[in-house]
Amino acid sequence: MSLIFRLASRNLFQDRLRFIATIVGIVFSIVLVSVQLGLFLGFETMVTTMIDHAPADLWIVARGTKCFEDPSLFDKSNRARATSVAGVADAIPVIIGFSEWSDPQGGTTPVFLVGSDAGGLRPWNIVGGNLADLSKPGAVAVDRSYFDRLGVNGIGDTTTVRDLDLHIAVVTKGIRSFTTTPYVFAPLARAQAYIGTPANRISYLLVRLAPGANVEAVRGQLLKKLTKVEVLTPAEFRKRSRDFWLFGTGAGAALFGGALLGVIVGAVIVAQTLYSSTKDHLTEFATLRAMGSSSFYIQRVIISQAMLSAVIGFACAACLDLVVLVSTANSALPVVMTPRLMAWLFAITVVMCIASAIAAIVQVTRIDPALVFKQ
Amino acid sequence: MSQAPVIEASDLVMRLGKGAGQVEALRGVSLTLNTGELTLLMGPSGSGKTTLLSILGCILTPTEGVVRVCGKTSNGARAGDLARLRRDHIGFIFQSYHLFPTLNALDNVRLALDVRGVRGGVAIDEATEVLATVGLEEKWAARPSELSGGEQQRVAIARAIVGDPSAVLADEPTGALDGENGRAVMKLLATIARDRSHSVLVVTHDPRVVPFADRIICIEDGRIISEERRN
Numbered sequence: 001m002s003l004i005f006r007l008a009s010r011n012l013f014q015d016r017l018r019f020i021a022t023i024v025g026i027v028f029s030i031v032l033v034s035v036q037l038g039l040f041l042g043f044e045t046m047v048t049t050m051i052d053h054a055p056a057d058l059w060i061v062a063r064g065t066k067c068f069e070d071p072s073l074f075d076k077s078n079r080a081r082a083t084s085v086a087g088v089a090d091a092i093p094v095i096i097g098f099s100e101w102s103d104p105q106g107g108t109t110p111v112f113l114v115g116s117d118a119g120g121l122r123p124w125n126i127v128g129g130n131l132a133d134l135s136k137p138g139a140v141a142v143d144r145s146y147f148d149r150l151g152v153n154g155i156g157d158t159t160t161v162r163d164l165d166l167h168i169a170v171v172t173k174g175i176r177s178f179t180t181t182p183y184v185f186a187p188l189a190r191a192q193a194y195i196g197t198p199a200n201r202i203s204y205l206l207v208r209l210a211p212g213a214n215v216e217a218v219r220g221q222l223l224k225k226l227t228k229v230e231v232l233t234p235a236e237f238r239k240r241s242r243d244f245w246l247f248g249t250g251a252g253a254a255l256f257g258g259a260l261l262g263v264i265v266g267a268v269i270v271a272q273t274l275y276s277s278t279k280d281h282l283t284e285f286a287t288l289r290a291m292g293s294s295s296f297y298i299q300r301v302i303i304s305q306a307m308l309s310a311v312i313g314f315a316c317a318a319c320l321d322l323v324v325l326v327s328t329a330n331s332a333l334p335v336v337m338t339p340r341l342m343a344w345l346f347a348i349t350v351v352m353c354i355a356s357a358i359a360a361i362v363q364v365t366r367i368d369p370a371l372v373f374k375q
Numbered sequence: 376m377s378q379a380p381v382i383e384a385s386d387l388v389m390r391l392g393k394g395a396g397q398v399e400a401l402r403g404v405s406l407t408l409n410t411g412e413l414t415l416l417m418g419p420s421g422s423g424k425t426t427l428l429s430i431l432g433c434i435l436t437p438t439e440g441v442v443r444v445c446g447k448t449s450n451g452a453r454a455g456d457l458a459r460l461r462r463d464h465i466g467f468i469f470q471s472y473h474l475f476p477t478l479n480a481l482d483n484v485r486l487a488l489d490v491r492g493v494r495g496g497v498a499i500d501e502a503t504e505v506l507a508t509v510g511l512e513e514k515w516a517a518r519p520s521e522l523s524g525g526e527q528q529r530v531a532i533a534r535a536i537v538g539d540p541s542a543v544l545a546d547e548p549t550g551a552l553d554g555e556n557g558r559a560v561m562k563l564l565a566t567i568a569r570d571r572s573h574s575v576l577v578v579t580h581d582p583r584v585v586p587f588a589d590r591i592i593c594i595e596d597g598r599i600i601s602e603e604r605r606n
Contacts, residue, residue, distance in 0.1 A: 003482060003489040010477030287473040290434060291534075292462025293490035294455065369434045372469055373425050373546055 004297070008304030011281055022273040026313025026349065027320060029266020034321045034345050036259035038335035040252065042328075045336060046178040047245045048238040050114065054121045056206035058219060059232045060091065066248065067241040069112070069179070071097055073201040078226050082205055085221045087213030092120035093188055094204040097195035098181070102160045103151025111150075111161065111184045112177060115191020120206055123185040128155050128171030134187055139169030145330065146182035161194040178245075180332045207231075263352055271356035274306060278360035282367065289369035298364045302357050310353035314346050380443075381464075381541045381574040382408040382431050387440035389426050389597075400426040401437065402597040408542060413568040413575045413587060418594040424578045425546060427594065431576065432467060432544045433460045445541050462491055466535030468564075470547035472527045474519040480506060480530045481515040487534045505533045509563060525556030529563065536567055543567060545577045549584055561587040 013019055045052075050068050051059075060082060062072035082091040095115040100108050114121055122131055123141040133139055138158075142150060152159065158167040161184070170185070177183055184194070192199055209218055215233065222231045232240070246252030278285070285298050321337060328335045389401040400423045408414060408431070418424050429435040430442060433449045436457070442449045445464050449457060461467075466487070474483050484502040488494070493501065506512050509529040519527050528548060535543050545564065549557035561577075565587040568575040577584065585591065593601040 002494070003478075003485055006482065007475065007478065007486075010475075014477055283473060284475050287469075287475075288486070288490065289458065290432075290461065290467050291487055291490055292458045292460075292465070294458060297490055370429055372467070372473055373429060373434075 004300050005304050005308075008301050009308055011277060011301070012305050012308055015277065015280070018273050018277060022270060022309050023313050023316060025269025025273070026266055026309060026353070027317045029262045029269070029352070030314060030317035030345060030349055031320050031324070032262030032265070033259045033348060034317065034337065034341070035324055035335055036255045036262065037341055037345070038321070038324070038337050039333060040246070040255045040259075041336035041338065041341060042334045043178055043251065043255070044242055044246065046176070046333065047241050049175070050121060051234055051238050051241060053124050054094070054206055054234070055119065055208065056234060057209040057215060058207035058222070059234065059237045060205035060207060060222065060226065060229050061232060061237070062203070063228050063230050065230065065240075067244040068237070069096065071203075073197065073203055074229050076200045076202045078229060079202075079205055081225045082207060082222060085218060085225060087210050087218040087221070089208040089210040089213075090119065091205040091207050092116060093202040094121050094206060095188055095191050095195060095197055095201075096203045097191075097197060099161050099184075099194045099196070101150055101182070101184070104157065104159050105151045107151065109149055109151075110181050112179070112181045113161075113184050113186060113191045113195050115186050115188045115195075116206075117188045119208075120188070121204075123170055123172045123175060125173045125175060126170055127173045129169050131170065133169040134185070136169060138164075138166045138190070139186070140166045140190075141170035141172055141185035142168055142182060143172045143175045145174070145176055149182055162196060164190075164193055166190075166194075176332055178333055263348060266349075267352045267356045270306065270309060270353050271359050274302065274309075274357050274360045275363065277305065278302060278363055282363075283371060285364045286367050286369050286371035289367055290372045295365050298367075299361050302360050302364060303354060306353040306357040307350065310346075310349045313353075314349045317345075317349075318342065380407040381410055381445060382576075383441075383443045384427075384431060385441050387427070387430060387437045387442070389423070389430060389435070390438045391426070400597050401430070401440075404440070404594070404597070404599055406592060406599065406602075408574040408576055410541065410572045410574050411569055412589045413565050413577065414590045414592060415584060415588040416576060416578045416592050416594060417580060419580065422594045423597040424580075424594055426597075428544055428546055428576065428578045431542075432465050433457045462538075464541045466538065466540040466543045468528070468531050468535045468543065468545035468548045470550040472519070472524075472531045472551075474527055474530055474534075476519050479516050479518050480511060480522065480533075483519070483530055484533045484537050487537045491538050493538070502533070502537055505537045506530070508536075509533045523556070524552050525559055528552060528556070528560050532560070532563055532567070536571065536573065539571075540573070542574045542576065545575065547579055547581070548577060549579065549581050554583060557581065557583060 062074040065072050079091050097113055099113050101111040102108050155168050219231045288298055324335050325337050385405040387401050387404040391398045391400050416424050430437050444460050481502050485498050488498040506515055509532055511529055548560055561584045564575050567573050591603045
């Protein structure tokens with residue numbers, strides 16, 4: 001172990017209370033930052049989950065649609081015009097919209113209907129029943145995590161939506177909405193009825209291209225033939241949805257604001273403890289200066305202290321993050337941690353701790369070696 | 376005894392403070408320190424002893440006058456250059472030792488090598504050898520709090536001489552020690568001056584250290600008032 005690192009670690013551990021305060025500060029800060037950024041990632045994934053699972057090469061959406069949940073509609077007659085374009089294999093209609101679910105106990109709860117026929121946007125992660133069951137009259141699919149909200153227990157349970165009878169025919173796992181409003185999947189026509197939308201109005205057309213068709217060429221032709229719609233690639237629709245929910249609503253700003261606050265709080269705590277530790281060891285640093293050490297040598301001692309605090313603090317924070325990760329896994333908005341996020345968090349921790357050392361470094365850089373004769 | 380000058384100072388003037396509160400701590404001091412000599416710098420409190428030691432040790436630069444350490448002048452040098460002069464040529468011993476309380480005796484000595492860029496096994500061997508020179512080879516693992524005052528000062532001496540500097544400057548090295556430990560420390564410093572051919576300057580007002588000196592310089596009101604060579 002280098003002597004600089006040994007000196008740094010001993011300085012750090014000498015005052016246990018201060019060391020604990022430093023680590024608690026870093027852990028608090030990094031857990032706050034990681035939860036905020038983890039929520040951001042979770043949110044980012046959840047707002048595009050329907051787009052991610054739709055079998056579309058292109059999306060035809062009403063002009064000005066801001067996100068998947070946007071209730072804008074356009075005329076279903078566009079489907080015929082779309083399928084007449086060379087390179088389009090199929091264009092499958094999708095309807096989305098909110099409705100009111102009457103639970104068997106007599107209450108009501110809002111639900112988000114997703115209606116589409118075979119080859120369109122259908123439920124996935126099926127753990128009860130099968131897709132073919134959805135073609136039966138009144139059959140719908142719901143996620144099991146919403147059973148309590150919907151007042152049902154599983155397949156076969158019956159209830160009504162807008163006074164129309166339905167029964168649970170398919171159960172999924174893990175299709176959760178970030179709005180906390182349960183998704184209900186149904187065939188197109190029944191979903192239109194549950195929402196109260198005329199049969200000639202739809203939300204989207206999922207365009208499947210013929211093999212070898214050029215996406216941009218098809219998009220250009222679609223735009224020429226269709227009116228009052230936009231044609232988006234899945235990536236463009238994903239970005240539009242994310243931008244709307246994360247930045248258009250202020251949710252992303254709130255999450256980033258929380259993360260920034262975490263960094264600031266952590267930096268202030270680390271800076272304060274490093275500064276006071278440096279003050280306590282001023283005579284030692286002055287002695288090093290009198291011995292002829294360079295400023296950089298002393299700065300390395302302080303930076304080593306900061307780095308050591310960062311590594312220990314990050315390790316503790318990572319353990320707590322794991323707990324947060326597990327405990328939110330089945331929640332409406334799970335915190336998502338990726339190796340990349342962890343790498344970023346470590347970098348943030350190190351940068352925060354080193355930046356916090358600046359005040360202490362300035363202090364020792366200005367230290368007068370003559371101090372050794374005054375004490 | 377060699378008489379090659381290690382430190383030469385001529386016409387040193389040091390003014391401290393500004394305006395009406397300005398004090399002339401040194402008023403035209405000239406002296407040389409030679410290898411193989413233990414020089415005592417004696418004088419009452421406020422006479423300018425420590426200021427002179429700081430200037431000779433390249434910690435302060437004089438208002439006027441010239442200091443040469445091993446032929447290199449400290450005048451006009453920047454803080455980094457002064458640090459290099461100290462690192463290459465000077466070892467310090469302080470009244471209150473200024474050992475690092477969290478490091479053991481060996482690491483305290485190694486630190487003086489570490490700042491010079493000497494590391495690893497070479498540094499450990501050299502530090503161990505110097506600890507043996509000061510009679511503390513058995514206590515290399517002890518922290519300062521586990522050592523007596525005399526032992527702590529011997530570790531400080533080991534730290535001062537480990538890089539084999541040309542000059543060792545000691546500020547009241549016996550000030551915090553009892554008579555027996557004080558004599559032991561002075562004996563060690565005299566041995567270092569003679570056997571290891573260092574120039575040792577001891578700032579003191581302790582008359583008990585006089586028998587160990589080769590030369591005694593008395594300073595008062597910022598001026599050298601007498602210089603006596605012994606033996």
